[in-house]
Amino acid sequence: MxxxxxxxxxxxxxxxxxxxxxxxxxxxxxxxxxxxxxxxxxxxxxxxxxxxxxxxxxxxxxxxxxxxxxxxxxxxxxxxxxxxxxxxxxxxxxxxxxxxxxxxxxxxxxxEGGPGHQASVMPEVPPAESLPTYAERMRNAAGDDPGMREWLARPRPVDFRYATPLTWEAHADPQLRNASTRVWFRYDADLPDDPLLHIVLAAYASDFTLVDTVLLARGLAWGASRVTAASLDHAMWFHRPLRVDDWVLYAQEAPWSGAARGLARGEMFTASGELAVSVVQECLIREANG
The missing domain is CATH 3.10.129.10 (Hotdog Thioesterase)
Known part of the structure; x- marks a missing residue:
C-alpha cells in the first residue's frame, strides 16, 4: 500500500x-x-x-x-x-x-432478495493492464516543466487507466473531442472486507473524472483553457457490492452543457460486467473571455 x-x-x-x-x-x-x-x-x-x-x-x-x-x-x-x-x-x-x-x-x-435485471452493457474497452497509467499519459503534457513532472511522480491513491482521450489531448486535437469517458480504476492494495469502506472509496473516486467528461465534450482542458469548474451536486445509487481493490470500469457521458453548467452521468461496472453503481453530477463550467 x-x-x-x-x-x-x-x-x-x-x-x-x-x-x-x-x-x-x-x-x-x-x-x-x-x-x-x-x-x-x-x-x-x-x-x-x-x-x-x-x-x-x-x-x-x-x-x-x-x-x-x-x-x-x-x-x-x-x-x-x-x-x-x-x-x-x-x-x-x-x-x-x-x-x-x-x-x-x-x-x-x-x-433483500428478489428478481432483477440489468439493461446497461459494459462498454468494450481494452483490459486495464494493457493501458498506460495516468502519469504515463500525462508526461507529454508535462513537457520540461519540473513542477509538473514532480507532481506526476507522486504516488496516487487510485490507479486510473484511460481508454479514451484526456482533456488536454482533445484540446490539442479537436477530432478527439468526445462526450464520453471510459476509465478503469483500482485502489492498489488488499483492502479489508468492509462493504462500507469499498462504497466510500468508490464515492471518493467518483468525483475525479466527471467534470473532465464535460470539459472533454467542449474541447477544454485544465491549464490549457481559461476555465473555472467545480462540482455542484452529486448523486449515487449502489446496486450491488463491489470491491475497489479490483478493477472497476467507470463509463461516463456528458449529455448536456450550457448556462455555465454541465451534466455528467456515470456507471461503474465490475470487471465481470455487472453494473454496480450509477452516478449523476451537475458541475459549474465557466470560460473566461479573451
Whole structure:
C-alpha cells in the first residue's frame, strides 16, 4: 500500500467529538479547496457510524455549497432522520467557519432478495493492464516543466487507466473531442472486507473524472483553457457490492452543457460486467473571455 492510499484511509478515520458529530481533516497540501470526493466520502463515513449493523447504503444525494478550506478541519453533523424496519435515512451537514459547505442525504437498506435485471452493457474497452497509467499519459503534457513532472511522480491513491482521450489531448486535437469517458480504476492494495469502506472509496473516486467528461465534450482542458469548474451536486445509487481493490470500469457521458453548467452521468461496472453503481453530477463550467 503506497503512502497516498494510506493518507486517504487515514482521512476517512474520522474523530468523534460528540454524539453524531465527527471531525475530519484534509491532506497537508497547498490546494485552493478541499476535493469534493473527500468531503462526500467523509460524510458517508459519518453517516455509516450511526446506522444499525447490517444495513448497506444504497443511495446518496449531495450538494456542494461552498468551497472547502483545506487548512482547517471539517465538522460533520449527522441527523438521524429515520430508522425504519427496512430503511435508515441520514442527513449530514459538513461545516467550516460556522457555515455549511456541503450537505448529503443517504439511505441504507437491509439486504433483500428478489428478481432483477440489468439493461446497461459494459462498454468494450481494452483490459486495464494493457493501458498506460495516468502519469504515463500525462508526461507529454508535462513537457520540461519540473513542477509538473514532480507532481506526476507522486504516488496516487487510485490507479486510473484511460481508454479514451484526456482533456488536454482533445484540446490539442479537436477530432478527439468526445462526450464520453471510459476509465478503469483500482485502489492498489488488499483492502479489508468492509462493504462500507469499498462504497466510500468508490464515492471518493467518483468525483475525479466527471467534470473532465464535460470539459472533454467542449474541447477544454485544465491549464490549457481559461476555465473555472467545480462540482455542484452529486448523486449515487449502489446496486450491488463491489470491491475497489479490483478493477472497476467507470463509463461516463456528458449529455448536456450550457448556462455555465454541465451534466455528467456515470456507471461503474465490475470487471465481470455487472453494473454496480450509477452516478449523476451537475458541475459549474465557466470560460473566461479573451
Amino acid at each position: 503506497n503512502e497516498a492510499l494510506k493518507e486517504v484511509l487515514d482521512l476517512l478515520d474520522l474523530e468523534q467529538i460528540e454524539l453524531d458529530i465527527y471531525r475530519g481533516r484534509s491532506p497537508a497540501e497547498r490546494i485552493q479547496r478541499v476535493f469534493g470526493g473527500q468531503v462526500a466520502a467523509q460524510a458517508l463515513v459519518a453517516a455509516g457510524r450511526t446506522v444499525p449493523e447490517g444495513r448497506q447504503v444504497h443511495s446518496l444525494h449531495a450538494y456542494f455549497i461552498r468551497p472547502g478550506d483545506p487548512s482547517v478541519p471539517i465538522v460533520y453533523n449527522v441527523d438521524r432522520t429515520r430508522d425504519g424496519r427496512s430503511f435508515t435515512t441520514r442527513r449530514i451537514t459538513a461545516i467550516q467557519h460556522g457555515k455549511a459547505i456541503f450537505t448529503m442525504s443517504a439511505s441504507f437498506h437491509i439486504p
